[in-house]
Amino acid sequence: MENISTYISLVVGLLAFSVIGILIFVVINKNEQLNLLKLALNKLKNSFNELDQQAKLIVKTDLELNKAQEELDKRINGLETLQKVSRLISTTLDENEIFNRLNRVLLAELGFEKNLILIYDENKELLDRINLGFPPNDIPFILSKLLDDGDLIKALSDGTSFSSLESSQQRKEEISRLFEVEHFILSPVLTQNGIIGYVFVGNRSNASVITAGLPFKPNP
């Protein structure tokens, strides 16, 4: 009996030892697998983060691209408009007809919110030949304010153009206030005999900025 119980204890002991051995082996194996999985997970996380960094670059490039495309579209539209204008006005010598045609072109193609063409008549009085976007009642006030600004008129007569991009802060604010716009171009109409009028175009909103129309330079 004693031998049998010793024998059973030995067998149980051996089995327990084997089970513990197997379990240790399994744990070590699982641990290795876990480490491998952790490594893979880290690798995946890194790749994910790298992809996210690349995505940020893509967004930046896309933003630049959109801006460049917008500039390009503007330039192409401008060039097409110029071509149309030259075609339209080259077929008539009638001043009224020229302004009539310019009116349509300005409206349809240039897309500025406010357009004003002022021309001196025979009595050297300044008249609005094209007015788009200004209440007619505001025109006398704009004309008187404009003519009162001797420095501005002199600069325009000398062939200087003003724009919201390049004018001094003070000049920009004065013109913006007078015409109630955010972005503008004010330019003289010059002939060989001197100044015959002024062209003004502008946009009220910050959303439609007038840009230089220069080739787009991406950020370094």
Place this chain on the structure above:
Amino acid sequence: MVTHIGIGFSRDANAENAAKEAALQSKADLQDGRIDFALILSTMHYAPQRTLPVLNQVLNQTRMIGCSTAGIILSTSIETRGIAVLAIHSDDIQFGIGSVKDIHTQDVRSSGVILGKNSVTDFGNPGRQFFIFFVDGFLKNNSLFLRGLQEVLGNVFPIVGAGSCDDFHFSNSFQIFRNKVLEHSATGLLLGGHVNVGIGAQHGWRPLGKPRVIDKADGNVIITIDGKKASSLYEEYFDKEAENLRSARLGQMAILYPLGIKIAGESEYLLRNAVEILEDGSIVCQGDVPEGHDVHIMIGNKDSCKQAAVGAALEAKKNLKGALPRLIIIIESMARLKLLGRIAFEEVKRIKEIFGLTVPVIGMYSDGEICPFQSIESIKRPLLQNESIVIVAIS
């Protein structure tokens, strides 16, 4: 049994002349003195107070609805300035129109209910098939408005909607109902009778970067993403440009890179434009945002836009079930006009190739679209989407 469709358009400098010219053209195209319904689409260059009396008079005081838009889609061109008139006379189709005013000062959901009820009342008879409405695109949660409409019309009733907008200034818009000009309001048209309607909608925007989790949202406001203030998502991606986030130019940037939310069961990402960034960095979206879902910054390009347009057209054609289309209405996000620029008309060309070159086309660029989207349960439920193209083929 006949249906006549007339479309007129004008870009005359004078508002009254433009209205008159567009209305007369649509009448001439209609070849019939009787007009049962007219849809007016106008860019912001024309004061509706000046155009509407003329339109109302020329179109014989017919049922009239409409809204302002960033651009008008026609069979032959895309116009960013002008007035378009769609006039319909039909023995087969029944029309019912409705409106609700000043949604911004009322409960938005109740406003949807009112619009639905008004339209159903005007429609009268049973047999309604399709509802299209125009709502102020600058309202901050049009999802609630849609839910109100669905209370009246049903959850799976085909509803298409467009957010009225301006020319990318994101400042104001108007809606037209009969001879009235409305602001912060909505107008709608219920169609029924012997008419088949096929609707298709896609957006074509793709997710970019790793997903983040919206861990706190309240209605249409995302409060935190991945434990950080919601606006940090845009700040991470846009770097210096993120300075625009709290300025007037947010709209221009947000429409190109909306947030995309993956909803289990939906085949497309749900797109949401950011309309405002609050002081605490929360992002206010145009529609409801579900909490606990993954969110991505989304990106689109010209090709994906064109593919989505073709996909939407094919889907609309399939949903017509073999009937010949008599009119195509396109409602398209203003973001797509911005993205496609000078080649925007190519989308229309491809759509026409699918439906036939002679089918009349009219459409608008909108700020927010409502359209039925497919889920895996094969049920199409109307949802507010952004950056989408919705094509409605009417037979």
